[in-house]
Amino acid sequence: MRRLAGAGLLILFVGALFNGWPSSVFAQTKSEITVSAAISLKDSLDAIGKMYEEKHPDVTVRLNYGGSGTLQRQIEQGAPVDVFFSAAEKQMDDLQDKGLVASGSRRDVVSNELVLIAPAANTTLRGFQDLALPGVKVVALGEPKTVPAGLYARQTLEHLGLLAQVEKKAVLAKDVRAVLTYVETGNADAGIVYRTDAESSTKVRIVAVAPNDSHDPIVYPAAILKSAKNSSGAALFLAFLLGPDSRAVFLKHGFLTTENQAGKN
Amino acid sequence: MDWSPLWISLATSITATVLTFVLGLSAAAWRESRAGFAAALIDGIFLLPLVLPPTVVGFFLLLLFGRNGPLGKLLMQFGATIVFSWPATVITATVVAFPLMYLTARAALEQIDPHLLQAARTLGASEWRVFREIALPQAWPGILAGTILSFARALGEFGATLMVAGNIPGKTETIPIAIYFAVEADEIHRALLWCGVDVAISLVLLSGLYLWTRQGHPLRSGWGYD
Numbered sequence: 001m002r003r004l005a006g007a008g009l010l011i012l013f014v015g016a017l018f019n020g021w022p023s024s025v026f027a028q029t030k031s032e033i034t035v036s037a038a039i040s041l042k043d044s045l046d047a048i049g050k051m052y053e054e055k056h057p058d059v060t061v062r063l064n065y066g067g068s069g070t071l072q073r074q075i076e077q078g079a080p081v082d083v084f085f086s087a088a089e090k091q092m093d094d095l096q097d098k099g100l101v102a103s104g105s106r107r108d109v110v111s112n113e114l115v116l117i118a119p120a121a122n123t124t125l126r127g128f129q130d131l132a133l134p135g136v137k138v139v140a141l142g143e144p145k146t147v148p149a150g151l152y153a154r155q156t157l158e159h160l161g162l163l164a165q166v167e168k169k170a171v172l173a174k175d176v177r178a179v180l181t182y183v184e185t186g187n188a189d190a191g192i193v194y195r196t197d198a199e200s201s202t203k204v205r206i207v208a209v210a211p212n213d214s215h216d217p218i219v220y221p222a223a224i225l226k227s228a229k230n231s232s233g234a235a236l237f238l239a240f241l242l243g244p245d246s247r248a249v250f251l252k253h254g255f256l257t258t259e260n261q262a263g264k265n
Numbered sequence: 266m267d268w269s270p271l272w273i274s275l276a277t278s279i280t281a282t283v284l285t286f287v288l289g290l291s292a293a294a295w296r297e298s299r300a301g302f303a304a305a306l307i308d309g310i311f312l313l314p315l316v317l318p319p320t321v322v323g324f325f326l327l328l329l330f331g332r333n334g335p336l337g338k339l340l341m342q343f344g345a346t347i348v349f350s351w352p353a354t355v356i357t358a359t360v361v362a363f364p365l366m367y368l369t370a371r372a373a374l375e376q377i378d379p380h381l382l383q384a385a386r387t388l389g390a391s392e393w394r395v396f397r398e399i400a401l402p403q404a405w406p407g408i409l410a411g412t413i414l415s416f417a418r419a420l421g422e423f424g425a426t427l428m429v430a431g432n433i434p435g436k437t438e439t440i441p442i443a444i445y446f447a448v449e450a451d452e453i454h455r456a457l458l459w460c461g462v463d464v465a466i467s468l469v470l471l472s473g474l475y476l477w478t479r480q481g482h483p484l485r486s487g488w489g490y491d
Binding site: 067070138146171174185186 | 449
């Protein structure tokens with residue numbers, strides 16, 4: 001009987017520890033903005049997030065990176081996100097159709113190019129057509145149903161008539177940075193990523209750029225979500241993303257920006 | 266409907282279980298004859314894949330077998346690459362299942378009455394004969410349990426497999442990988458189908474075991490209830 005009471009007390013104690021203590025210790029006096037962004041935006045957004053926090057010391061910007069499909073899934077399942085910044089229109093369209101996007105908030109922020117990369121030491125690959133060569137044993141692509149870069153890559157390969165041959169040697173990754181890593185480490189002989197990813201690494205070289213008409217236009221839309229806990233903060237951050245300071249950062253990392261930032265609202 | 270994940274998973278799990286059985290049992294038997302700090306240290310290393318998150322295990326294996334890793338470079342001399350190949354699924358499944366087999370086999374071997382083994386030795390049996398004809402049958406229920414655990418762990422292995430073998434449909438896409446990507450792609454029906462297949466495999470395995478034990482084989486000591 002005593003042992004049971006002792007165990008019960010222990011459980012209560014542990015429970016109290018985990019319930020009351022953390023939130024009282026880490027009580028937030030700052031407001032937070034949670035941004036779910038495509039992983040290809042990582043370097044740029046890290047810098048932009050810091051800039052924003054310097055300009056607004058009472059705000060913390062929480063950046064959550066991943067494949068756009070994964071992020072979309074998280075939002076659909078109720079993840080507490082304020083701003084969604086996707087690498088393709090598809091994921092944003094899906095969320096809009098499901099009524100999860102605050103109407104009128106969607107904007108097109110940046111654009112990107114699709115490139116074929118190989119490990120830096122490779123000198124034999126000259127263009128997309130070389131992917132069909134028997135010497136190219138493993139080609140890394142994003143998984144097309146969840147990774148925008150994978151979908152664009154598939155479209156390009158189809159356009160160039162290479163899809164059937166490349167599919168046989170394709171390893172599918174869960175986001176575009178994983179594709180980059182596969183090629184960087186030499187475990188894949190080639191891969192298709194965004195130009196910005198290729199330029200962020202010294203261990204790969206760009207073999208060729210995908211023709212613009214070989215895939216859907218690469219547009220990165222951002223929007224505020226209806227379930228945002230901090231809509232006003234989110235609106236300010238979105239405006240900052242569209243402003244000249246952010247634009248400079250994006251351009252520095254190799255993104256393309258457009259004059260017309262109006263999104264599909 | 267692409268059924269390749271089923272065949273890949275079965276081939277991987279069965280091959281990995283056989284390897285784990287041999288390696289785990291050998292390691293346990295070897296450990297039984299050793300004592301001291303060095304042996305205890307080896308225990309720690311053997312149990313590492315159980316303690317570490319699968320992603321970390323996968324990362325270590327990638328460092329080892331990758332193009333720039335020591336084993337990877339060695340194998341490339343023979344024209345073989347492990348990363349992004351089917352053998353990689355077997356290697357990762359074996360590595361993660363090994364601690365389970367090792368632990369259960371050791372526990373099973375520990376509880377054998379050492380006098381039986383001594384008696385066999387005094388009657389002139391070789392160590393191998395002592396192990397095969399006295400120790401193994403005595404420890405069989407535990408070893409069988411370890412084998413089943415290994416199979417289950419190998420079948421369900423995901424994180425490390427994805428890192429080392431990658432997702433190559435038709436070659437390395439196991440059932441857990443198929444489920445993960447199906448969920449990510451919002452293909453709920455495909456995800457549920459593969460979950461169902463996994464459950465079916467478990468049920469078939471369990472039914473097989475039940476029928477087998479009903480014929481008077483181990484795992485039915487029953488503590489006197491039968």
